[in-house]
Amino acid sequence: MLNYILRRLLLIPVTLFGIMLLNFVIIQFAPGGPVEQVIAQLQGTDVSATARVTNQGAESGSGGGGGSAASSASGNNFSSTSNYRGAQGLDPEVIKQLEVQFGFDKPAHERFWMMMKNYLTFDFGQSYFQDRDVVDLVLDKMPVSISLGIWSTLIIYIISIPLGITKAVRDGSNFDIWSSAAIIVGFAIPGFLFAVMLIVLFAGGAYLDWFPLRGLTSSNWEQLSLWGKIVDYFWHLALPIIALTISGFATLTMLTKNSFLDEINKQYVVTARAKGLSEKRVLYGHVFRNAMLLIIAGFPSALVGMLFTGSVLIEVIFSLDGLGLLGFNAVMTRDYPVMFATLYFFTLFGLIMNLISDLSYHFVDPRIDFEGRGN
Numbered sequence: 001m002l003n004y005i006l007r008r009l010l011l012i013p014v015t016l017f018g019i020m021l022l023n024f025v026i027i028q029f030a031p032g033g034p035v036e037q038v039i040a041q042l043q044g045t046d047v048s049a050t051a052r053v054t055n056q057g058a059e060s061g062s063g064g065g066g067g068s069a070a071s072s073a074s075g076n077n078f079s080s081t082s083n084y085r086g087a088q089g090l091d092p093e094v095i096k097q098l099e100v101q102f103g104f105d106k107p108a109h110e111r112f113w114m115m116m117k118n119y120l121t122f123d124f125g126q127s128y129f130q131d132r133d134v135v136d137l138v139l140d141k142m143p144v145s146i147s148l149g150i151w152s153t154l155i156i157y158i159i160s161i162p163l164g165i166t167k168a169v170r171d172g173s174n175f176d177i178w179s180s181a182a183i184i185v186g187f188a189i190p191g192f193l194f195a196v197m198l199i200v201l202f203a204g205g206a207y208l209d210w211f212p213l214r215g216l217t218s219s220n221w222e223q224l225s226l227w228g229k230i231v232d233y234f235w236h237l238a239l240p241i242i243a244l245t246i247s248g249f250a251t252l253t254m255l256t257k258n259s260f261l262d263e264i265n266k267q268y269v270v271t272a273r274a275k276g277l278s279e280k281r282v283l284y285g286h287v288f289r290n291a292m293l294l295i296i297a298g299f300p301s302a303l304v305g306m307l308f309t310g311s312v313l314i315e316v317i318f319s320l321d322g323l324g325l326l327g328f329n330a331v332m333t334r335d336y337p338v339m340f341a342t343l344y345f346f347t348l349f350g351l352i353m354n355l356i357s358d359l360s361y362h363f364v365d366p367r368i369d370f371e372g373r374g375n
Contacts, residue, residue: 211239
């Protein structure tokens with residue numbers, strides 16, 4: 001087991017490097033980089049923005065290339081004003097200052113190596129457009145994503161596993177048929193539509209006004225007692241978590257049911273029943289460990305997916321400022337330090353969680369031998 005863990009740990013840097021390189025190359029061909037974003041602002045009516053960007057560019061030029069933000073940059077490697085759409089009429093010196101500010105005065109390969117070198121020391125630079133360190137931005141958004149991810153994943157498992165087991169035991173019954181109808185509805189309707197429906201019904205839409213519409217806590221959070229803070233926290237999370245749970249429990253429920261049905265029909269279950277064991281002892285003493293292997297071992301991966309990719313629209317609908325919304329806004333504004341830093345962090349975290357997921361197979365069923373796979 002130790003050798004397997006060591007091999008997987010050694011593969012993490014290689015996989016991480018490949019993912020970062022591939023995404024960096026793709027970005028080189030994406031139009032509308034940060035320089036073009038600023039040019040669009042400069043061509044507008046915001047004179048103060050023009051002065052601010054020009055001054056920042058001059059400061060970055062005198063500071064040696066824009067500091068950590070420039071070294072974390074990636075994007076199209078332009079070299080002249082004519083390469084920027086909408087740059088006609090602007091002073092070429094301003095364009096050069098922008099290139100220095102965003103780090104585009106360096107070749108693409110040099111920018112990539114500087115970025116990866118900084119990332120090795122967890123220096124993620126500074127956001128182009130929010131004037132804050134990327135690490136601070138991620139830490140500020142983390143509570144929202146962690147709250148949505150952990151609670152919704154736990155509730156999905158708490159609901160889906162007992163429901164799936166019951167459906168397997170009562171396969172073909174009226175309960176199985178009616179619960180399958182509810183599962184089909186949950187699977188067919190996206191979570192964001194449930195979110196909109198919940199807002200209309202319970203958050204001051206057309207009917208009731210029971211729950212808050214935005215934020216993770218109330219404005220008077222600091223004045224509340226400990227119990228009041230707990231109630232306020234879950235009061236704000238109730239509707240988003242319900243929306244995520246409704247859209248997420250269907251697949252896991254059917255996976256649980258099918259896993260149990262597959263195990264229940266095997267010979268060792270027939271033998272256990274022939275020995276006179278109770279149905280509860282057969283189900284939870286013999287079937288459960290084998291049937292739940294895939295489901296329990298998949299919990300880390302499910303958590304990663306819910307944390308980082310499953311709640312972007314939910315965050316937007318309920319005005320929850322989390323990691324999903326941060327990444328989406330970074331893509332839309334071409335804020336490359338935020339884009340690549342979050343990609344690096346999420347990929348690293350995901351690779352580690354995948355290793356934990358694989359190891360959980362062994363902990364659930366010690367008969368699984370990973371050492372044999374390496375021979």
